[in-house]
Structures are given as C-alpha cells and as structure tokens.
Amino acid sequence: MKIEIQQLKLQYGKFTALHEFNLQIQDGESIVLLGQSGCGKTSAMRCVAGLERPTSGRIIIGENTVFDGAAGINTPPNKRNVGMVFQSYAIWPHMTVFENVAYSLVTRKISKADIRKQVMAALTTVGLQAFAERGASLLSGGQMQRVALARSLVMQPGALLLDEPLSNLDARLRDRLRVELRELQLRLGLTCIYVTHDQNEAFALADRIAIMQGGRIVQIDTPQNIYANPITSQIADFLGVSNVFPCEVKKINADHHVAELSDHALTVHSSLIPPSTTGATSLCVRPESFRIQAADPRAPAPGETANRWPGKIVVASFQGGYVQYAIQLDQGPEISAAQLTAEGPVLNSGDRVHVSLDPCAAQILPSELPA
Template sequence: MKVSIENLTLAYGKNTVVRDLDLEIADGESLVLLGQSGCGKTSTMRCVAGLESPNEGRITIGDNVMHDSSSGRTVPPNKRNVGMVFQSYAVWPHRTVFENVAFSLQMQKVGKDELVSRVHETLDLVGLRELAERGASLLSGGQMQRVALARSLVMRPNVLLLDEPLSNLDARLRERLRMELRELQLRLGLTTIYVTHDQVEAFALADRIALMQNGRIVQSGAPDQIYTAPASGSIAEFLGVGNLFACSPTPGLSGAVTLTDHDFTIRVDATVPDHSDRLLVCLRPEDLTVTPMHEETTAGVGWAGRIDVASYQGASVRYRITLDGGPNIEALATGSSKGALHIGERVAVDVPPGAAQLLVDDRNQLVGALS
C-alpha cells in the first residue's frame, strides 16, 4: 500500500528531531531513509509504525488515516498492520523457529490450520523451512535475522519497516542478505521503508533514496541519481562520491575554477558564479585516469604525481596520489594485476571532460545546525 506523510514534526522537549517532513511512498516501492546518526530517519519510521506520537502532521497508509494531529486521531500500533524488523533480532531463544514466527498469528487468534500453512509458507520464503523445529538459540546471526523477517512477513503487512536489520552481521553475510531482501521485496511487491546510515546498503536496496539531514529530507531520487548528482557538498561528502576541493571562479576563464589551496585550474560543465566563497569541485575517483609517467613523458598528459598508497580491493585498486605542487587525490582503477601501479611510481592523472562537478559547500552550515 502507498504511504503518505504530510508536515510531520516530532520533538522531545526543545529538541526537534523531525521537521515539517513530507514524503510519499508508492505502492510496492522500496524507499530507503539514509543519513547520519541523529538525522531523524528512525524517528520518522517509528512515527509510521505508531511507536512515536508526532507533534504535528498526518500519516496515511492506503486510504486509512493512521495519525492526524489536527483531529487528534491516532491508530494504535497493533491496528496498523505494519511489520517491523529491528537491528536487534528480538528472537525468543527458548522457542523454536516455528513458534517464533507463529506468535503474532496466535495473538491474532488465527485458526490452527491457517496458522500452520502461513508459517510454513513464510519459512519457505526466507529459506528456513527445514529449521522449523530447531531452537532459536541454536541459530546463526543470519538465521536469526531471517526469523525476525519471517515473523513480520507472516502477518502479511501492508507496509514493512526495517531499522538497520543487517548492521549486526559480518560483511559477507550482510552482502548476501541484502540481495535476498531485495529479491523478496520485488517478488512480493512489498511497500518497504528501510532505515540505514550505510550508503552501499541504501544503493543496493532502494527504488528511491530519501537522504535526511537535521530532521529534513534534503535530496530524494533513484540511487544512481543521488550518487551521480549530489545536491550539495555535505551530501557528496557523506556518500563518499569524490575528491572534494574548495575552489573559486578562475578570473578571465569561463567554465573553470581554481583550487583554493593550490594553483590548479579545472574545467567544469556548469555555470560558475562570478563571486562565491562557498564552492567545491568534486572529482570522483572512478572518473579519473591514471597512467604511468616515464622519463620520456612530456608535458600535457595530465597532472603529474606520485603514488603514496595502493590498496588492492579485488575487483578494483584504490590509489592515493600526491600531485606535484597540488593536493592529495584518490583514484579508482580496475583490479587487473597486469596494469597495477606501485607505491612510489610516477604517474599522470587525467580528468576527462565533464567529470568535474561543481557543488555548494554547506558543510559548516550543517555542523552548526546539528550542534
């Protein structure tokens, strides 16, 4: 079902954690609320679940109003048909897998035959049918999280809410369960709100990302849109999408900026304001080209520099390079051993046309707002 959030405000005393927030989640859409700790993403989700009472605003699931501050109407959490999966597994260790998943249906007084059928059907979905009679205390972390997911899915919720459910798992298991979660969401057509501070997780699971700062949504879009076109310097820095350098317009040269701390000029595909002291140029590591620089190499092949760090990451190699007379810069190349460069090697770094992006530097403003 679709979810509509209008003018949502939530405050604890003088501390406002969600500020006049508007959000629409389409039927069957996977929306990820992404942001740093304390930005208001979990509080927003808890308002949808009915676990928090907003000071202002209106929340609708399907055609039913769940909360309306103006009229004082609030539907209790157990009447909203919303499934929730938390960071902690919250699995009863003294019960079997079957008993854990069946508990919510027992509370709803579902008949025995239907209960057994729905529990087995849901355990099939999450790959735990063969463990139905195993005690929960004997499960691995990944299996426990599947039990927690099954316990929500068995209710056939209108909306599934997930609050950092994979953060307690190791990296490899997290990656596998991301794919399983995404596959399950697509197969069932579930309307899903997923909360995380992990950018990779957000990109992997979302149809759309709503990025939050200081209780507000500051950018919303498909994962590739968020990554390739961050709306500001603080968003780009949080996403880790590039090398960020303070800059200013280059006098007498249209469509170019000069780095504030180094005499480096970079072309940008954007209109550069005539006067601004709050500009950043963003150079994504994967957009840069790094080639060996031999003694016979002449000028004009790019910025010259030396590799300080080479970090092999399997499918890629990440380099940190100190440019001659310039800043440190990071570049990402494919992980082929044949073309690998080495620490101390002299290289040329090229910025292809259109690779540099100009952003507003709002990072100090954000720090002030959060303090």
C-alpha cells in the first residue's frame, strides 16, 4: 500500500515539529526515518497513524485521503488500515499470548473460529505459535516484542509503522531481530515506516533512509548511497564518521584538492570533488579508511608521501574482529582508526606508528546545509 505525505506541517503553539514535510513511500517499500531525538521523526509517524492531528497538509494511504487540513478530513486511527508497534511493548501481563494478539479481533466481534485461525497464523509468522497459551508475563523481551508485532499483523494492515521497537532489547537480541524484521517485511511485502536513531538499524532495515533534522528531511537515499555520500559533515558525524575536522580547501586541479585543517598544521590530499559551497567545510574520514603500520625507520619519511603521517597510539581497544585505535598525530589532531585483526598484528598503547590515507577516502563536505 502506497503512502504519500504532502506539505505536512505540525505545530505545538509557537513550536513547529514538522516543516512542509513531504514523503512518498511505494507499495512494499521500507522507509526508515533516522535522526536524533527531537528531529520530528516520531511526530511524522504519529501523524500517519492518526495519533496526532497535523496543522496542515495531506496524507494519502493507498487510494484514501486520511488527512487533508484544507478539506477538513481527519480519518480516525482505527480506520486507516495501518498497524503500529511501539517502543514499549504494551503487552497485557495478565493475559496469555493468544489473548493479547486476539484482543483487537474480539472487539470486532469476529467468530471464535476465525479469531483462532487468524491469531495462530500471526503467531506462526513471528515464530511464537508454540507460546500461544503462555502467560505474557513469562516472556522474554524479544518474545514480548514479537507478540506486539503479531498483534499488529493479525489485523492484516496495509502498512506497518514501527517506533523504535528494538531499543529496549540487549545488543545481541537487537541484531538478531533486525534480520528477522527485514526478512518478515520482505516476505510479506509490507509497506513499512520505521523510526530509529540507530544508524546500524537503519542500514539493516531500509530500502531508503530519510535523515531528519529540525522537522525536515535533509537527505533521502538508499542505505548504500547514504553511507558513501553524506551531503554534510553534520550528517556524516551522525552516521558514525568520527573524524570530522574543520578545514579550508585549495584546488590543485579538477581531480585534486587539498584540505588544510583549521586547527592543526596538517594538510590532507583528496581526489574527491567537494560540493560547491560558500560556507564552512570539514574533512570527513571514516575510521576504517586509515591504514596503520608500526613505525619503520626504513620507510620514506612522513611528508615525502602524500597523506602519510607519524603518530603515537593513545588507546588500543581490542574488539574481536577489529581493533579500535585512538592515535595522536605528531603535527595534527587525535584521530579514530579501526583495523581488522586479520590485517596485521595488534599494536599497543604508546607504540609509534605511521598512518596513511587513500585520497579517494578523504571527503570534503559542507559543515551544514544552508538555512
């Protein structure tokens, strides 16, 4: 089921939560609204669900206009054919799993035979058919979240809205349920809007990611393109690019630019064409883009090779498959670098190193979007 949001505006007194918000979601597409707390992502979802009344704009679900500020249309939530899974499980502990999932069907006065058929089908979909008669208070967090999901699916919604449903789970369970949610969405062909502030969750679950700031979508694209091409250093920082340094840019030729760090006597060569901007710029480098080697006196002296600098390891944090380093460059800033353990020996705090960077991994981005 397609969802279209047109020029949506939501105000609370003088505060504007959504500014002329526009979004088109195709049938069977999974869109993730990604952003920091307060950016408006949950407000946008609640408007689609009918839990918030926008100030103006239109929302179309399938072929039906469920909200139109100018025409005075505002369809109640229970008639919008959408299911919603909240951050809190909202499971009734005094009921069994079956009773929790069946509750909304019971209120519709459906026959007991049909209720049982639909509830068991929903529980089978989320892998809880064997837990139908178990008390909800006896479930684990992951099982409770599956019950909440089944409770939405049993209504056979045209679209599913999920508001940070995995945030209360531990890291390992969260990783596993991400995969299960994505597999379920693809298998059922569900149209989904998923709200999160976790970029890894967004990458795992989205066909497209809409990054929000200040009640607006500032970038929307596939996870691969969002990861590779953030449009500002502010977005890059939010997406986990931990090396962001203000800089001045000098053009050498069409394919070669130099970033001079504003706060350090360090220059970085880049083969990426920076966007045209008249505002502040920043150099952005992902930790995994750096290459780290133990200092070798036989190697060319730093400065004779572009993007190669001496430094000292401040912290070495072993993470299993990779090592996270904090490295103080001799004539530059402290950088964050990551290296797979298979790529070389694990170095230690205090070790002297040479750090190198491929010019094609040095992004120069505007610090923020124009107002």
